[in-house]
Amino acid sequence: MMLLVRALGLTAFVWLAMAGSASASCVGVKCSCSVSGNPLSFGTYVPTASGNIQVAADISVTCKAFVLGLISYEIHLGPGVHGSVSARKLSNSGSLLSYNIYTNTGRTIIWGDGTGGTGVKGDSYLLALGASRTETVSMYGKLLAGQNVSAGSYSDTIVATVVY
Numbered sequence: 426m427m428l429l430v431r432a433l434g435l436t437a438f439v440w441l442a443m444a445g446s447a448s449a450s451c452v453g454v455k456c457s458c459s460v461s462g463n464p465l466s467f468g469t470y471v472p473t474a475s476g477n478i479q480v481a482a483d484i485s486v487t488c489k490a491f492v493l494g495l496i497s498y499e500i501h502l503g504p505g506v507h508g509s510v511s512a513r514k515l516s517n518s519g520s521l522l523s524y525n526i527y528t529n530t531g532r533t534i535i536w537g538d539g540t541g542g543t544g545v546k547g548d549s550y551l552l553a554l555g556a557s558r559t560e561t562v563s564m565y566g567k568l569l570a571g572q573n574v575s576a577g578s579y580s581d582t583i584v585a586t587v588v589y
Contacts, residue, residue, distance in 0.1 A: 456496055458488040460587045467568045478568040486587055489557035498589030499547035501538040505581040510537035515579035522579050524568040532567045
């Protein structure tokens with residue numbers, strides 16, 4: 426999906442690529458889980474604006490148990506294409522725009538894989554034979570103000586993996 430650029434501004438968009446083969450381990454049971462998500466769209470960015478852009482989007486995890494058992498999982502987010510987990514970057518033809526994704530509304534815990542001071546989100550619950558359950562969690566994005574970049578459509582791709 427391409428976003429059109431407005432005059433004197435630029436658009437910023439983060440795609441979530443869901444890991445095709447999520448590694449899962451259900452305690453004492455056979456199960457399967459999948460992850461899906463909505464893109465995190467920062468909309469139009471104006472480099473001279475004084476405030477950070479803060480947005481939110483959801484990730485959903487659906488697990489199905491083939492026997493009665495405890496489902497326990499974590500959602501890990503990768504670094505993206507152009508940066509690291511602690512310093513994610515949106516890109517447009519070599520121009521980079523700093524942003525990050527957080528586990529909390531205060532945007533103080535960077536969402537990563539649980540290492541290096543990053544956080545993860547997850548859940549545990551009992552699931553009956555043949556039952557499925559979908560849990561939705563929010564992710565919180567922040568695009569930093571005051572970055573002098575050229576106009577264009579900026580994007581990044583993050584891999585989300587469900588570990589259970």
